[in-house]
Amino acid sequence: MHIPDGYLSPQTYLPAYAVMSALWAWASKRVNSTLRLRQVPLLALGAAFSFVIMMINIPIPGGTTGHAVGAVLIAVLLGPWAAVIAVSLALIVQALIFGDGGITAIGANCLTMAVVMPFAGWGVYRLIAGRAPTSGRQVIASAIGGYAGLNVAALAAAVLLGIQPSIAPGYNPFGLKVAVPVMAGEHLLVFGFVEAIVTGLVLAYMARTDPSLIPAAASPRRSLAARLAIGLGVLVLLTPLGLYFPALAKAGGAWGEWGPDELPAKLAEYGQPARAPVHLERLSAVWKAPLPDYAMPGLEEAPLWQLSLFYIVSGLIGVLVLALVVIGLQKLFARKDTDDLPAGVDVPTGRA
Amino acid sequence: MISLPEWMSPRAAPDLPELPGVHRSPARHTLNGLARLLAAMLGDEAIAARPGLLQRIEPRAKAPGLIGLVVIATLLHSLTALGLAYLLCIALAAASRMPVRRFAGAWLAAPLLSAFIVLPAVLNVVTPGEPLWAFRLGSWRLAVTDAGVHFLAIFVLRVAVCVSLALLLAVTTRPAQLFRGLRALGAPKIFIMLLMMMERYLTVIVRAAEEIHEAKLSRSIAPGSLRQEQAWVAAGMGALFRRTQKLGDAVYLAMISRGYTGDVYLLDEPRWSWREWAFLAAAIAVGAGLLII
Numbered sequence: 001m002h003i004p005d006g007y008l009s010p011q012t013y014l015p016a017y018a019v020m021s022a023l024w025a026w027a028s029k030r031v032n033s034t035l036r037l038r039q040v041p042l043l044a045l046g047a048a049f050s051f052v053i054m055m056i057n058i059p060i061p062g063g064t065t066g067h068a069v070g071a072v073l074i075a076v077l078l079g080p081w082a083a084v085i086a087v088s089l090a091l092i093v094q095a096l097i098f099g100d101g102g103i104t105a106i107g108a109n110c111l112t113m114a115v116v117m118p119f120a121g122w123g124v125y126r127l128i129a130g131r132a133p134t135s136g137r138q139v140i141a142s143a144i145g146g147y148a149g150l151n152v153a154a155l156a157a158a159v160l161l162g163i164q165p166s167i168a169p170g171y172n173p174f175g176l177k178v179a180v181p182v183m184a185g186e187h188l189l190v191f192g193f194v195e196a197i198v199t200g201l202v203l204a205y206m207a208r209t210d211p212s213l214i215p216a217a218a219s220p221r222r223s224l225a226a227r228l229a230i231g232l233g234v235l236v237l238l239t240p241l242g243l244y245f246p247a248l249a250k251a252g253g254a255w256g257e258w259g260p261d262e263l264p265a266k267l268a269e270y271g272q273p274a275r276a277p278v279h280l281e282r283l284s285a286v287w288k289a290p291l292p293d294y295a296m297p298g299l300e301e302a303p304l305w306q307l308s309l310f311y312i313v314s315g316l317i318g319v320l321v322l323a324l325v326v327i328g329l330q331k332l333f334a335r336k337d338t339d340d341l342p343a344g345v346d347v348p349t350g351r352a
Numbered sequence: 353m354i355s356l357p358e359w360m361s362p363r364a365a366p367d368l369p370e371l372p373g374v375h376r377s378p379a380r381h382t383l384n385g386l387a388r389l390l391a392a393m394l395g396d397e398a399i400a401a402r403p404g405l406l407q408r409i410e411p412r413a414k415a416p417g418l419i420g421l422v423v424i425a426t427l428l429h430s431l432t433a434l435g436l437a438y439l440l441c442i443a444l445a446a447a448s449r450m451p452v453r454r455f456a457g458a459w460l461a462a463p464l465l466s467a468f469i470v471l472p473a474v475l476n477v478v479t480p481g482e483p484l485w486a487f488r489l490g491s492w493r494l495a496v497t498d499a500g501v502h503f504l505a506i507f508v509l510r511v512a513v514c515v516s517l518a519l520l521l522a523v524t525t526r527p528a529q530l531f532r533g534l535r536a537l538g539a540p541k542i543f544i545m546l547l548m549m550m551e552r553y554l555t556v557i558v559r560a561a562e563e564i565h566e567a568k569l570s571r572s573i574a575p576g577s578l579r580q581e582q583a584w585v586a587a588g589m590g591a592l593f594r595r596t597q598k599l600g601d602a603v604y605l606a607m608i609s610r611g612y613t614g615d616v617y618l619l620d621e622p623r624w625s626w627r628e629w630a631f632l633a634a635a636i637a638v639g640a641g642l643l644i645i
Contacts, residue, residue, distance in 0.1 A: 201586030
């Protein structure tokens with residue numbers, strides 16, 4: 001998964017560097033504030049450990065060997081932010097001293113293997129292991145986390161490589177249609193399992209010999225509202241997938257949701273008179289939506305990335321409007337309830 | 353200058369002899385890889401100590417100069433410019449007394465591998481253009497196009513130039529000095545210190561991994577079942593992690609016993625001479641020239 005020099009255009013590797021610079025700064029600040037001075041040598045040695053892990057071969061069925069990246073393992077053992085720094089350092093030394101992975105691609109390689117992989121894998125691990133995990137559950141969670149982390153990272157690398165023909169021809173020549181299936185295929189079928197086996201078995205060894213080495217999951221510090229907001233934010237950011245997948249598959253609008261402008265063509269396909277029903281035309285003219293098709297009025301045919309931005313903006317507006325309506329209704333009805341109660345009854349507000 | 357004895361040179365890191373019944377053991381494979389890594393680190397140190405052109409340049413000028421040229425190489429789309437850049441790399445390698453064997457890895461192996469990976473791009477299905485040679489593959493009508501061949505030549509040359517420049521930087525500079533050179537590119541001090549510490553202890557961790565594998569191999573007659581072998585490799589990694597943590601604690605104690613308070617001080621850098629200015633000026637001139645061609 002180490003992308004060499006020459007495969008990524010400057011339009012890709014420069015933004016990757018910019019993102020990584022910010023993440024490195026944030027990661028070192030976070031690591032500094034949590035574990036202070038003791039963390040400094042541990043991070044350097046963790047990086048050396050990460051480097052060596054990538055060189056240790058494990059037998060796989062078929063008489064061959066494979067090796068793991070180990071980013072999820074380090075995230076589980078040292079925490080995801082420490083993994084960001086340790087794996088980044090290992091990748092930088094690999095690129096600068098040993099020529100494995102390009103110098104210009106360091107940012108992109110760190111983004112996939114030192115950020116996407118540990119966070120995706122660690123997230124899955126935490127989700128499955130839960131708050132008070134047994135060792136068996138931890139082992140299974142870490143194996144699935146390793147599998148998921150590597151595959152998400154491979155997908156991210158494939159997307160970085162696959163967008164080259166459309167944003168800057170002359171670099172990696174294979175588009176998303178080739179890069180994604182090739183990378184996803186080999187990682188889903190082979191390397192993902194290697195990563196899962198390594199991560200799970202190392203955790204099993206730790207659980208058997210010295211469980212104190214596996215950090216217990218800290219109780220979540222964020223409030224319910226904050227977690228809800230983060231979840232909603234992620235969903236809003238994912239909404240453009242609803243544009244990309246139909247565009248990729250060259251699909252039309254949703255079946256049965258045709259407007260009076262699309263309906264005649266559809267009816268003609270089925271051998272019906274190509275005319276929208278009179279009442280449909282009359283009623284659909286009653287209300288003009290301010291954001292038709294979740295896009296700016298008049299910009300429904302804009303390029304996909306512009307439409308994606310409007311999708312996200314529409315998502316945000318939708319969430320805000322709904323939240324305001326719900327909060328308003330809550331205020332309204334909560335007051336009504338208290339008004340109905342006899343005087344002197346104390347109503348718990350739900351806030352401590 | 354002390355040169356490395358022959359048995360320590362990268363070439364002398366022999367693959368362990370294969371024994372009947374234990375052939376293709378992953379542990380052997382790992383040991384060979386680790387031995388080659390240590391040998392390469394020692395071999396590169398020896399090259400960095402040779403009296404050559406690039407070895408004389410202070411890393412704070414060499415790192416930005418050569419990395420800048422790598423960035424410019426990724427911007428080039430002209431065959432002439434890339435060809436000239438490639439010739440420049442060979443000239444620099446010769447002037448820096450780079451052994452042909454070490455340079456050939458970047459000079460030939462990396463470009464050939466890239467050529468193999470992007471070979472389908474010469475076909476009309478990936479790069480449309482004037483067909484140079486048409487053929488049939490089953491029911492498919494394929495053709496090698498002129499645009500495809502042009503793309504392949506530029507792509508492979510660009511990879512060769514980038515990899516050669518990166519190798520020149522890595523091999524002609526001691527790692528600790530190379531990291532110090534990153535200061536000139538704006539890397540923070542704590543980052544440089546972490547890289548230096550990591551490089552310093554990498555050999556220790558590699559040795560620890562070697563010991564774990566050697567101990568296993570010297571005590572086994574035949575490999576176990578797949579599951580046993582996998583569990584053993586994982587246990588080895590777990591043991592390596594515990595060693596890493598212990599070593600981290602020991603290093604931390606050593607650091608505070610010497611008065612470490614979290615502030616990072618790097619040793620005074622040597623002063624710049626006319627050589628550094630001349631090198632940077634040449635790098636800028638070459639970069640600008642390549643972009644204009």
